[in-house]
Amino acid sequence: RIQCISIDTNLLRTQAKNLIDAYESKPTDAILFWNAVLLNAAANDYDNSIADSPDQAGPTTTSRAFA
Numbered sequence: 001r002i003q004c005i006s007i008d009t010n011l012l013r014t015q016a017k018n019l020i021d022a023y024e025s026k027p028t029d030a031i032l033f034w035n036a037v038l039l040n041a042a043a044n045d046y047d048n049s050i051a052d053s054p055d056q057a058g059p060t061t062t063s064r065a066f067a
Contacts, residue, residue: 015040038066 019040023033042062 012044015044042066 019033019036022036042065045062
């Protein structure tokens, strides 16, 4: 059964804007930029204000999602 949840899209927009601003403000390797995006996505997955329960529960499934 699919459950719809309400998320704070302003929080996600702010995080995305901060990442893009940091990327554009100084020369950054694309790999490091996308690594930061991945780490923020993982942090958001465990943030209760964004998601009720993580999509990737635990370090093993999170590391598989990273791969």
